[in-house]
Amino acid sequence: MKNFSKSVFLYLGLMLAFALVLSCIQLYVNANALFGRKSSDANYWITMSKAITPDNIGRxxxxxxxxxxxxDLKTWKxxxxxxxxxxxxxxxxxxxxDFIPFYTDMYLEAVDKDAIDVADLSEFKVRDNVLPxxxxxxYLNLYNYGFALNQGLPQITEDFAKKIEVNINLTLKKEKLKYTGKLVGFSDRIHSVLVPKEFLDSINSTQDFNKAHKNIYTRVLVKVNDASDQNLISRMKSKGYESNQESLRSAKIKGKLFLVLQTIAFIGGFIFLLCIFIIINFIKMQFLEQQEAVSIKYALGYSPRKMVSAISRFFSINVGIVLLICLGLLSVGQYYLGTxxxxxxxxxxxxxxxxWPLVIIIPLAVYVVVNLLIYKWLIKSWRF
Incomplete structure (x- = not known):
């Protein structure tokens, strides 16, 4: 009865350890699905600008x-x-x-196509006086949920918005140009009104005002590995650069979440190692309690290595069963969470x-470690 109670607490401890470690690993996978994977292939996009001060305002x-x-930015690792x-x-x-009676001043910006998060850019070209x-x-959400509802105006879908055409008026130094503006896509990455870069560069080049501001960019879109990198944040602060705080905030949340998961996984790993220590001592106690029977078996020709191997195999199989149960429960939980x-x-x-490969790897590792340590202890202590 005493050994049974020890075994129950031992396997409950193993189940707790596996539950903590496996859950943390799966939560890490889920977090990457939500926030993006932190690796050399990861992409975080942040928009940098310089902080406005009394010294640079309007300049x-x-x-x-x-x-x-x-x-200088390109040298940042x-x-x-x-x-x-x-x-x-x-x-x-x-x-x-004549179709929609409205007028508004606006602005235009442009960036390389590689930075635009719109899948199909085939229509993003100026053709026949149509400006994509x-x-x-x-911006569409602000209209639908902020302006339209309050003003009693109709809300519009993305597909319908792409069918609306407006007049885009450009007032240049020597002439006025009019284009038909057509919406061809929506960006979640860039909060702006984008037109083709080749078009905007060509128009800007005709303005004398542009000569004083040649190669001056009010903002830069930057792709980084990790927006929560403290080195990146400190560099931006020292340079007086600002960014869209929501991107930094989500990255910081991800960083703190991973820190918590690592801490919990460390606790689970510690409990697992403690269980392995208990298993080893449990086997030692069994040998000590059955010292006479073991000695008789040895006298009859039983190999000490085979005796140790048999009991190590028993525990490693039980570890595999406990691990399989934990994975089964985790699978059920993940299915309900995912759906x-x-x-x-x-x-x-x-x-x-x-x-899933852990079902084989961990029991095999337990068998090898326990078998080796117990055999060395047995040979050293009993002097066969």
């Missing part, structure tokens, strides 16, 4: 990024790529013509495939 040459700033954001150096307005535009999806409304389709419904 584009001071508040913008010049060639020297861009060159935390930065993977840089995409300067070009802004218009002329007046821009939009109106709805990509806007932030947040729940909370996950919003972002989480996998199955646990990571890399967890």
């Amino acid at each position: 584009k040459e001071l508040i913008g990024f010049n060639d020297s700033d861009i060159k 935390e930065v993977k790529d840089i995409f300067p954001v070009v802004s218009n150096d002329f007046k821009v307005s939009a109106d709805g013509g 535009i990509i806007i932030s999806r947040e 729940s409304d909370i996950s919003n389709g972002l989480l996998p419904i199955y646990i990571s495939v890399y967890l």
Whole structure:
């Protein structure tokens, strides 16, 4: 009865250890699915700008990024790529013509296509006086949920928005140009009104105002491995650079979450090692309690290695069974989590495939370690 109680507590401890470690591994996978994987292939996008101060306010040459700033950013080990954001150096307005009676001043920006998170950019070219535009999806949300509801205006879907055409008026130094603006996509990465870079560069080059601001970029879109990297954040602070805080905030949440998971996994690993220590001592106690029977078996020709191997195999099989039960329970939990409304389709419904090989690896490791340590103890202590 005493040995039975010890065995129950031992396997409960193993189950707790496996539950902690396996759950942390799966939560790590889930966190990567939600926030993005932290690796050399990971991409975080942040928009950098210079902080506005009384010294640089209204002075584009001071508040913008010049060639020297861009060159310096490229030397940062935390930065993977840089995409300067070009802004218009002329007046821009939009109106709805006879169809939609509205008028507004606006702005235009452009960035390399490689930085735009729109899958199909085949229509993102100026053709027949039609100016393609990509806007932030947040702008449409602001209209639908902030402006339209309060003003009694109709809400519009993304597909319908792409069918609306407006007049884009450019007031240049020597002439006025009018284009038909057509929405071709929505960006979740860039909060702006984007037009093709080749088009905006060509228009800017005709303005004398642009000569004083040549190669001056008000913002830069930066691709980094990890937006929560403290070295990156401290460098930005020392340079007086600012960024969209929401990207940094989500990255910080991910970093803190991983720290908590690592701590819990460490506790689980410690409990597992403690259980292995208990298993070894449990086997030693069994040999000591049955010293006479073991001696008789040895006298009859039983090999000490085979005796140790048999009892080590018994425990390693039991460890495998406990591990399999934990994986089964974790699979059920992950399935319900992945199919729940909370996950919003972002989480996998199955646990990571890399967890299943542990059913073989861990019991095998337990068998090898326990068998080796017990055999050495047995030979040394009993002097066969």
